[in-house]
Amino acid sequence: MNHLRWKIVALLVAPLTFVMTLDRTAMAVAAPTIQNELGLSIVEMSMILTIYFWAYAIGQIPAGRAAERFGSRKVLFGTSTLWSLMMLATPLGTSFAWLFGCRLVLGGAQSADWSSSVVALKRWVPASERAKGNALLLAGLYLGPIVAAPLTAWTIARFGWHAVFFGFGALGLLLGAIWWFGYRDTPAAHPLITKAEVEYIAAGQPPERAAARGPLSRCLRQWRFWIFGVQYFLLVLIQSFYTTWLPTYLMRARGLSLKAMGLYASLPWVAVFVAVFVAGAFSDWLLRKTGSIYRARTPVAMTGFVVSALALTAASRADSIAVVIGLLCLSFAAVGFVQVVVWSATQDLGRAFAGVMSGWTNVWGALSNVAGPMTLALVVKVTHSWASGMIVIGVAAACGALLWLFVHPERPLLDDEAAGPPPPSETGATTESVGNAGGSRNDALSRH
Structure with a gap:
């Protein structure tokens, strides 16, 4: 057994959650610089910051249902691509409406990350190991604030705030592509998994019926x-x-x-x-x-x-x-x-x-x-x-x-x-x- 399940969680699922946190934090750290450069009011800046969370909240349940119906592979690849494109697009406009719209779409797209990750973890990790699997997901989430603030501040000081969004957006696209090629919605479908691990994961899954309408x-x-x-x-x-x-x-x-x-x-x-x-x-x-x-x-x-x-x-x-x-x-x-x-x-x-x-x-x-x-x-x-x-x-x-x-x-x-x-x-x-x-x-x- 080659423990592919842990490589999937640690090298594919957790990194996407980590980069999501980087993207979420970037605007908060860059906000004073952006506000001064573009001449935005405090009210406009607060609206740009908070619209993300409203879109993120509204998208949660539909995103979770989509992950169940279509699989985490398709949903997380599509949404990570969308939110990364929004990061790349953010510095291309200078108006309040442009930034507000980018953050709105960013929040909606990122609402799929956590539910898709939970569905992926459920399918790949036996019940007896799920707490450790969830610990890895949360580690990716909590590592973001540790890294994001100093990294964003350093990048702004060295290259300007535009570089933050271009860099994080490009990183998201790269990880999304790696996710698509490296992940499968069922362990048995993965070309690198061993028969022993497939049987181990299957044996550790509690019995369940297909989700009804x-x-x-x-x-x-x-x-x-x-x-x-x-x-x-x-x-x-x-x-x-x-x-x-x-x-x-x-x-x-x-x-x-x-x-x-x-x-x-x-x-x-x-x-x-x-x-x-x-x-x-x-x-x-x-x-x-x-x-x-x-x-x-x-x-x-x-x-x-x-x-x-x-x-x-x-x-x-x-x-x-x-x-x-x-x-x-x-x-x-x-x-x-x-x-x-x-x-x-x-x-x-x-x-x-x-x-x-x-x-x-x-x-x-x-x-x-x-x-x-x-x-x-x-x-x-x-x-x-x-x-x-x-x-x-x-x-x-x-x-x-x-x-x-x-x-x-x-x-x-x-x-x-x-x-x-x-x-x-x-x-x-x-x-x-x-x-x-x-x-x-x-x-x-x-x-x-």
């Missing part, structure tokens, strides 16, 4: 579908603090210089980057040890929510900058643990319609990326206290831990409709085979 309408009638979306909204409330307000917080509330802020603001991103690998290995180990999807997902998610909320709250009250940064790193690392479990659970719950499930989840995340920063800003404005805003975000996010009591990732969301009556909700012993070992060995895993 109208899965979204049926999902919307399931209360667990809504609970899963809300818990992700609450998780991203904390994550949005790091993606938007952390540099401002460190400079205004903690009095750091620009140079010091640049160093300290990157440390939580390093922490979450490392944490997702640890979380992936731990969750898969827990699944093998306990034989229970429930025990490998729910306690990890609940603990991550609580630790992240408590650490963020404690950081807001700490005096020493070293303690503050340490607690912020702990908080964001705990978010990484929950993220790994969330995206593993989308595949556990979704099965044949994991694309719809991942799209739905990402819609809530996109909404939270708007609501979180606005909520914190409003609380800070009213109370004149950053600590109050961080505590509000932390308390709200902690509620996500309670919601995981009702998620039950061990039971496919539409199992009652697609595969007969649901299994009894017990505490220990219904089994399902999820192919947990090498080519010829399967372990019976409990459906807790």
